[in-house]
Amino acid sequence: MTVPGIDSVDLTTPSASADPFSVFRALREGDPVHWSEAHRAWLITRYDDVSAAFQNKAFSNDRVRPVLERKRQAGAESAATGVLGLMTGWMVVNDPPVHTRLRKLAAGAFKGQRIAAMDEMITRIVDEHLDAFLRGSGPQDLISEVAYPLPATVIATMLGAPPEDRDRFREWSDELALVAFGTGGAARADRHERALRGLREMESYFHTLIGKRRAEPGEDMLSALMAKEGDDRLTDDELVGMCALLLFAGHETTTNSIANSVLALLRHPDQLDRLRRDPALIGPAVEELLRFDGPIKVLNRWVVAETEVRGKTIRPGERVHLVLASANRDPEKFADPDTLDLGRSPNPHVAFGKGIHACIGAQLARMETRIAVARIVERLPGLALAEEPEWKDVLASRSMEKLVVTHS
Amino acid sequence: MRIGVDSEVCEAHGQCSIVDMDLFPLDDDGYSAVGPDREVPEGEEDTAKLGVDACPVRALKVLS
Structure with a gap:
């Protein structure tokens, strides 16, 4: 099918990053299962197809191993293959049965966390950042001051890291993202090398932390992860991988959930007023904010068996991009999908995905976003956008460079 | 306390299972395997309520 503009669709251009939703609409309407030359991947944009894809066993999550094997075959045994080796152990890039075991162990550790204590801890961290923000005046970046540091601090606290080490978690999180998503250009090759060195440090840091918790278990998640006895318990290397995954998966996504939520509220003053008048609406409000402009645009899957979607044949070895941000605006599923309705x-x-790989940190992410948005709305009554935000030209995440606001 | 799932309504979002995968098991395709009527073990009522509330399509219900 030929639709003007669709044949050359590239979701990483500045205009598509600024307004991906009109591109998604064109794809949903014109070619909902679209082979994109620019991305060398299928773009699946309708809710029903994305939803079914989560259950389609032809679509595998085992998507790091093929990259690693290609690098190894090319004789490129390096620091990069070391980090990729760590990532191949992550449950998010594995299928059952490897996935099932890891997911069960991680779920048990999440379950062991006391919700009331987490609520209190997150509220305290949010308020500390907002105290500092309120001391500043004039235009300030809500991302670098609040939305960005918050989730890394929460994860570091949950893993039982001492407070003085928490800044390092942010650096490692950035370095993991750099390695996972690639660098884009030789100019950044040295940044890549630095990132790899940083991650070596992270690995040895987590090994040391694991040693401490084995000697002296606490209430933290790391202690819960290692508490399991028996044959299926996590090895130290797996524990290191799990710590890195919790940091990687829980940081940037939560930052963007909070920042995109605040932006959406600022752009819809009627809805912001509604939330101010009725703070109890925060639960459904955050779900709607995640639907309307969630942190992840695209999740990818590796095709391992021939399958057909909406009459198109998709073959093994190809890649599929499940466009969550498009599914969440599909008028077949949501009435007035482009309207923000907090109720x-x-x-x-599907901002958290669906099925067996649905984000295991969803409840934590919800809690962080609810508390952060509620506290921002309550404590910054004069909140206003100070400049038009710029969106990062990236495929996977829906992410602003800065969110510059004033509060008085 | 008893909980149940309306399997006609369940869309396999898996959000209940994130709250507690023992109270809210999933089948191989990711649909709720809670069944129409299941007893919640004593002391786990609050968690069960969280899991029921997490269902985005309200397929899960507290029955009693």
Whole structure:
């Protein structure tokens, strides 16, 4: 099918990053299962197809191993293959049965966390950042001051890291993202090398932390992860991988959930007023904000068996991009999908994915976003956008460079 | 306390299972395997309520 503009669709251009939703609409309407030359991947944009794809066993999550094997075959045994080796152990890039075991162990550790204590801890961290923000005046970046440091500090605290080490978690998180998503250009090759060195440090840091917790277990998640006895317990290397994954998966996504939520509220003053008048709306409000402009645009899958989607044949070895941000605006599923309605219910968005790989940190991410948005709305009554935000030209995440606001 | 799932309504979002995968098991395709009527073990009522509330399509219900 030929649709003007669709044949050359590239989701990483500045205009597509600024307004991906009109590109998604064109794809949903014109070619909902679209082979993109620019991305060398299938773009799946309708809710029903994305939803079914989560259950389609032809689409595998085992997507780092092929990259690693290619590098190894090319004789490139390096620091990069070391980090990729760590990532191949992550449950998010594995299928059952490897995935099942890791997911169970991680779920048990999440379950062991006391919700009331987490609520209190997150509220305290949010308020500390907002105290500092309120001391500043004039235009300030809400991302670098609040939304960005918050999740790394929460994860470091949950893993039981001493407070003085928490800044290092942010650096490692950035370095993991750099290695996972590639660097884009030789100019950044030295940054890549530095990132790899940083991650070596991270690995040895987590090994040391694991040693300490084995000697002296606490209430933290790391202690819970290692508490399991028996044959299926996590090895030290797996524990290191799990710590890195929790940091990587829980940081940037949560930052963007909070920042995109605040931006959406600033752009819809009626909805912001509604939330101010009715703070109890925060639960459904955050679900709607995740649907409307969630942190992840695209999740990818590796095709391992021939399959057909909407009449198109998709073959082994190809890649599929599940466009979550498009599914969440599909008018077949959501009435008035481009309208932000904080009271929307039911709200079966797929911002956290679906099925066996649905984000295991979803409850934590919800809690962080609810508390952060609620506290920002309550404590910054004069909140206003100070400049038009710029969006990062990246495929996977929906991410602003800065969110510059004033509060008085 | 008893909980149940309306399997006609369940869309396999898996959000209940994130709250507690023992109370809210999934089948191989990711749909709720809670069944129409299941007893919640004593002391786990609050978690069960969280899991029921996490369902985005309200397929899960507290029955009693």
